[in-house]
Amino acid sequence: MTGVQLGDRQDGLLRPARPGLELLLVLGVSLGQSAVYSVLSLADALTRGPLNQQTQTLNPQQSDRAVFDLIEQVLAIAFPLVPVALALYLMGPGVLRRIGLDGRRPGFDVGGGVLLAACIGVPGLALYFGAVALNLNSNVVTSGIGSQWYAVPVLVLSALRAALQEEVIVVAFLVDRLGAKGWRFWAILLTSALLRGSYHLYQGFGGFVGNAVMGVVFVLVYRRWGRLGPLVVAHFLLDLVSFVGYDLLKQLAPGLLP
Secondary structure: OOOOOEEEEEOOEEEEOOHHHHHHHHHHOOHHHHHHHHHHHHHHHHOOOOHHHOEEEOOOOOOOOHHHHHHHHHHHHHOOHHHHHHHHHHOOOOHHHHHOOOOOOHHHHHHHHHHHHHHHHHHHHHHHHHHHHOOOEOEEEOOOOOOOOOHHHHHHHHHHHHHHHHHHHHHHHHHHHHHHOOOOHHHHHHHHHHHHHHOOHHHEHHHHHHHHHHHHHHHHHHHHHOOOHHHHHHHHHHHHHHHHHHHHHHHHOOOOOO
């Protein structure tokens, strides 16, 4: 998508679309904001002592009262999807088909996603343990909900939320908006990868490197296949195994994990 686009009619005039401003606004209420807080979190952790003696918890318990915890967990999943809807809206009519999130090729999307998850998951796990051993990463606890009856459904929805949020905004929308501004592909690729790595800095330097590499792979695959579906499936599977697998293992072997 190139050139100047025309947006909504206001006061009898056509308002030119501003892809750069749109991108900044969407990032400002979503993953760009997360990146800023992630940098602050890492700075705080570095001043507290060795990273591998600290723990970062994903999907933490929101309340010690089950009913309120469940409500807050659901809200924490729903609200981050609003910027996703905004990004899709800004990309215009027919966006789901253009970015390959329309479900027209379910076999390709699922098969490609499984392949991507397998190629990224094992090296990513090795990188994580290596980074922790080298004091470059915190210990990551992927679920703090505990044994509540709603833990697994919430973790599944959380994995789906993360997959949609990150792939729509950091791949499809970012590529679309920066492409509309005439950026070269290598610059778009680097920006997407660095952004993905930056909002994982709260985990440590290993989290940054692993996710930045994943960002490079995902943008290259998106450009090659022209579909976001496989990326969403791969991301969902990676987080699903991490979130639910950790939760189940914690329940089966309480003393094995932090």
